[in-house]
Amino acid sequence: MFHDHLNEVKRREHALQIIGERIASGGREGIYDLTGLSGGFPLEMEDIGLLETYVGPAVFEERLQTAGRKHMGGEMVAAFNRTSSAILASILELAEPGSLVVHYLPELPSHPSIPSSTQLAAARYHETDDFTEDIPENTSLVVVTGSTMDHRVVDESELQQIIERAHSAGVPVLVDDASGARLRTVLFNQKRACDLGADLAVTSTDKLMHGPRGGLLAGRSDLVERVKSRAYRFGLEAQPPLIAAMVRALESFDPSEILNALERKGYLLEALRDLNVEETPTGIMIKPDSLEELYDSTCTGDEIAVALSMLLLSDHGIITIPAVGMPGASKTLRFDLASRDAERLVPELLREAIEDAVDKLSGI
């Protein structure tokens, strides 16, 4: 076990060294980070110069209002350290102690942040995937998930109806639209949650767009102000550098990139059928198990995956987790086709790179 750990550390250091060498010789263009985990941080030097003065944050705050409302609708937006922090602040502010928070979602179970936050607010929690269920008496907040972590998407008419029923009962609605704010609107042509009447809606600026991990809350200005003020008490708000990166990402958001990613995914799923590739929400993956079957070798699937990942990096500059991951990280080869670097890599070349690495390992 300790021996494995040491090998993993060495493998990772070797991968970092290759990345360093490729960047040194070919610049940032020499690598393609397809991990999907790099975290968008699209700042320019001029942003940093501005952030370094008292006035910078105020400038970015103004730009956030413009770009954020364009993306989300609503009267006002506010930025949080993460979507989970925005959810915590919203639930602490809106759920009354002893009352009920009811959560409707397309597929159970919920992301844990919603029940955990409800517990801190000393409220009771109920979740359901049945949108016809009544809103019980003594409910102080209705939460609706627009799209689950596995990208199961709510029906627009069900979303709209639950908002109307909540409002008839005098209960505010928070839509957890972490990925939904783009998935629902771009792929399914649905309206923005605020346009459907949601009092608050929150999205993650790193999901299906090239922003930092962070939560953007939009909605009624009276509620956004209250939630912001609650957030400051516990350090849940986004800091200026995060706001600046969110602004850059929102301003450069291009829905066609999502459509392109899904087109690339369709092509690769078909072209690499023989390798047992499987789909992820925004890309493809090859699991160690299927590699073990494919090679009929004495090596384990994990070992084959690491070898493939190292070959993809050294021969093609393609970064995947099995090469660069921390010890213990999953050895599944994931290729995120919505990551920024995927746009520079035509899918035919990615296919060839994967096939080339697989061939080189034949006879392992």
Place this chain on the structure above:
Amino acid sequence: MFHDHLNEVKRREHALQIIGERIASGGREGIYDLTGLSGGFPLEMEDIGLLETYVGPAVFEERLQTAGRKHMGGEMVAAFNRTSSAILASILELAEPGSLVVHYLPELPSHPSIPSSTQLAAARYHETDDFTEDIPENTSLVVVTGSTMDHRVVDESELQQIIERAHSAGVPVLVDDASGARLRTVLFNQKRACDLGADLAVTSTDKLMHGPRGGLLAGRSDLVERVKSRAYRFGLEAQPPLIAAMVRALESFDPSEILNALERKGYLLEALRDLNVEETPTGIMIKPDSLEELYDSTCTGDEIAVALSMLLLSDHGIITIPAVGMPGASKTLRFDLASRDAERLVPELLREAIEDAVDKLSGI
């Protein structure tokens, strides 16, 4: 009221324009931001390039461990979005529901984050400035404030004794050393909280050092791991860009800058005695009230302060809040002498600039 607001917006826009012109003609060196509110964000372009890959955050995490432990002691450190978020995560993890959190501090009342977090943990709260008070039965956490917001500093022997008494009772100790981690050690020659036996200690990387607003938690690795894991559930952890900025600030921390700031403060308090300057923890301030007395004018103190602030900016490039603040911001002229730009401005020149602006306004 609306008219005032409009004037304030115009005043601020005019100030921003002056800053823009000065930066365009003389570079960043053409301004001196003495607001103390600019928030250190000492990133270099190479940091951003690194952050843009999957491996960047891991590199900064390793550097954070080294620089953080050097600054704070302890077995391990972790970075949080703010000190308040670190305190919330620690109290949620360590305070048992129904038990007592006891808070010892040099001067009442506490920063609100500690009682508020205790409430979320469903624990009871007691605070005292009497360090001889017994630790009651059923206490699950002792918090000690190392230095208050007004820079009242705990006695080292009292701090050490309370840690020993808590440990005899089997209770862990969290030291809120937001500014204390530097004030206590650099000015009062006290030991680091972890070296005195604290199980956890937290500091703010923007207080008396040139880092971003953020919380650095240090201490026993088992507890730091538990608090980190709790933090991830609610989005309380620092994001990679914040960690990178914290690392830069910790690596470049120089205790002599604090001593220099206090020396500059002593000089200016003496040299500007006639202007009724008052001291702040790390600088000086001139209040609108004393300006009203000084000028014996029909203008209000607020109006005089704004005029002085605009003169300091246009004639000397010195940024203070009355010029650049949002509508409604305080009109007190504060000069933070621990801010990075204060190091480029010899105190004699700052004194002359203030006297010059005051003279130009004579007869207002």
